[in-house]
Amino acid sequence: MITPAALKPTLSLALQLARRDLRNRYLGSFSGGAWALLQPLVQLAVYAFVFGYVFRQRLPGADAPGYVPFLVVAMWPWTAFAEALSRATTAIQDNASLLGKVALPRAALVLAPVLASFAIHGVGFIGLLLVMLVIGTGISPAGLLLMLPALALLFLFALGLALLLAALQVFVRDIAPALPQMLMLWMFLSPVFYGRYVMPEGVRSWFDFNPMTGFVEYLRFALLDMPMPGLRAVFCSVLAVALALAAGVFAFRRLQRHFEDFL
Amino acid sequence: MSAPLVQATGLGKSYPRVFRRSDRLRALLALLAGKTSGESTSVLSGIELEVQRGQSLGLIGDNGAGKSTLLKLLTGVLTPSQGQVRVNGRIGALLELGAGFHPEYSGRDNIAMAAALQGFSAEELAARQDEIVAFADIGHYIDEPVKHYSSGMVVRLGFAIIAATRPDLLITDEVLAVGDESFQKKCIRWMEDYLAGGGTLILVSHSMYHIQKLCRQALWLRQGRMQAQGDVFEVTQAYLAYHERKSADTQGTARDLDTLRGQEFHVRAVRVNGEEAETLPALEQGAALRIEATIASRDGRVPVVNVGIVRADGTPVYGVSSDMDGVQPAPLADGDYRIVLHFGELPLLPGSYTVRVHPLDSEGMRLFDTVERSLTVKGRSSESGLVRLAHVWEHAAPLSRIRGE
Numbered sequence: 001m002i003t004p005a006a007l008k009p010t011l012s013l014a015l016q017l018a019r020r021d022l023r024n025r026y027l028g029s030f031s032g033g034a035w036a037l038l039q040p041l042v043q044l045a046v047y048a049f050v051f052g053y054v055f056r057q058r059l060p061g062a063d064a065p066g067y068v069p070f071l072v073v074a075m076w077p078w079t080a081f082a083e084a085l086s087r088a089t090t091a092i093q094d095n096a097s098l099l100g101k102v103a104l105p106r107a108a109l110v111l112a113p114v115l116a117s118f119a120i121h122g123v124g125f126i127g128l129l130l131v132m133l134v135i136g137t138g139i140s141p142a143g144l145l146l147m148l149p150a151l152a153l154l155f156l157f158a159l160g161l162a163l164l165l166a167a168l169q170v171f172v173r174d175i176a177p178a179l180p181q182m183l184m185l186w187m188f189l190s191p192v193f194y195g196r197y198v199m200p201e202g203v204r205s206w207f208d209f210n211p212m213t214g215f216v217e218y219l220r221f222a223l224l225d226m227p228m229p230g231l232r233a234v235f236c237s238v239l240a241v242a243l244a245l246a247a248g249v250f251a252f253r254r255l256q257r258h259f260e261d262f263l
Numbered sequence: 264m265s266a267p268l269v270q271a272t273g274l275g276k277s278y279p280r281v282f283r284r285s286d287r288l289r290a291l292l293a294l295l296a297g298k299t300s301g302e303s304t305s306v307l308s309g310i311e312l313e314v315q316r317g318q319s320l321g322l323i324g325d326n327g328a329g330k331s332t333l334l335k336l337l338t339g340v341l342t343p344s345q346g347q348v349r350v351n352g353r354i355g356a357l358l359e360l361g362a363g364f365h366p367e368y369s370g371r372d373n374i375a376m377a378a379a380l381q382g383f384s385a386e387e388l389a390a391r392q393d394e395i396v397a398f399a400d401i402g403h404y405i406d407e408p409v410k411h412y413s414s415g416m417v418v419r420l421g422f423a424i425i426a427a428t429r430p431d432l433l434i435t436d437e438v439l440a441v442g443d444e445s446f447q448k449k450c451i452r453w454m455e456d457y458l459a460g461g462g463t464l465i466l467v468s469h470s471m472y473h474i475q476k477l478c479r480q481a482l483w484l485r486q487g488r489m490q491a492q493g494d495v496f497e498v499t500q501a502y503l504a505y506h507e508r509k510s511a512d513t514q515g516t517a518r519d520l521d522t523l524r525g526q527e528f529h530v531r532a533v534r535v536n537g538e539e540a541e542t543l544p545a546l547e548q549g550a551a552l553r554i555e556a557t558i559a560s561r562d563g564r565v566p567v568v569n570v571g572i573v574r575a576d577g578t579p580v581y582g583v584s585s586d587m588d589g590v591q592p593a594p595l596a597d598g599d600y601r602i603v604l605h606f607g608e609l610p611l612l613p614g615s616y617t618v619r620v621h622p623l624d625s626e627g628m629r630l631f632d633t634v635e636r637s638l639t640v641k642g643r644s645s646e647s648g649l650v651r652l653a654h655v656w657e658h659a660a661p662l663s664r665i666r667g668e
Contacts, residue, residue, distance in 0.1 A: 103339035
């Protein structure tokens, strides 16, 4: 992660940590791994009921897909992203005792929860898409391949931010408690539950500057044949990924030597 | 000589002073800008260290002298504030208890994790898992969460893992103190084999016995600085002498002479090889030892004099009383009694020992006083035990292979 030579041990350690995390996350629960799939499904049902039925979220256009597929393609990647961030932010702090006893590539501790979150929700996402494909909800099969670059970029986006936040959290402990609120705000500011066309004309173009817009709209374009996001939105997303990675790697590199002093 | 396995130059560590909440933020901004984090407290400075492959170094010093910090710097857990460390090899380190075990996971899971931390592949781990479990020898606990372990079991598991990784450099911090007798012996035996096989060891211990047994070199840290470095016997002896002075300063003299004078007998003086100091210059193995005891007698009765030699950890080596050999101290002109015990060729193996002199009443029943003198025996002998017993090999051919094969 940090230097090319250290990449391999970092990666293999992160994989091991992620595997253990996944295996143990649901170890004590009655239903085991089923929770991993059940929980987002329940969440989806709640959102579909609240927004699709109670608030009657409408999608304009005759060829518009149903609300559930519309929600699924945006919400699953968002959940992976948000969970990766919230778990990774405290990764260094939580492993303080390990860091004090064993010399290890520290970035692996951050990489692991990001990997685990994307793995578990990625599997759930693909499973759900396949189910929707089989029952004929208008998922385009080619979209399953088209969406992969977006998911890869989203992973890098999460990793960059995670490295930055985890490093800052060691010094300033305010980040972890503030994060859930920030993520909630970000989710509602992004077109996850709605399309930007429900917004007043004047603010629609502002959505381009939210990096999440590009991701969400691209996924809907790939999987649901909805309109392609504008060039500016895509550019903002890609730029945000690059900036997040650069800032994350820079801050982590600068600060990681001093983690032990501040933990 | 090839490049040293471990080399530290001008090594130092200081911790930032963080008191107020704003200090953390200021430190963060300074570090991000590539500066140092401001005010700091130095815990270790000016360490110059070189360990060659196959050497064994003992680190000694009081609590808080910086021993653990130095180990952490060598292993890379901490980054130095000044100077640098170079290590040309794979380190196996057991710092503090637990070595990073996760309390919720079973012993087996933690073995897998530790193997990943050491950079081992799954196959290498599988090959060694049985060996680790056998060495740790904690029975069915291996499948229970580590939080149910006793501290001794945690150390057993930790040491077993490190032993299985066969590192170029083994670093252990006070590990032996927690294990039980049989496990300590197992660890020491393993370390001796490891050293005989060309391994390199850096050991922290408060047991001078362990240090002397396992290490050829020693480094004494005092208040974050190097106080002495060199041959293990010289350094440990200087360290022990410093401790004796320290306890003498804080407690006053351990022997209360006023009370003793009221008793029937007390020790007036003890000279060992002509020296009256509490700590003697180191003795060569096989040198002569002459213990001269002068006993004051209140009522003019003749005392029995008992002389004992114990190893620094308290194990008795030899004890003898004058009456056992059918002699008694001869009177001096001033009413005291004096006797001299002479060992022509002291058969003690290298290590630290204490000589004790006690006067007993004329019947050899009641013990009145104790005077101790510490004694270090130097030597390169790798025989084990306490003393060299006279021996001859028979039906033996000259050695053709190198020892340690």
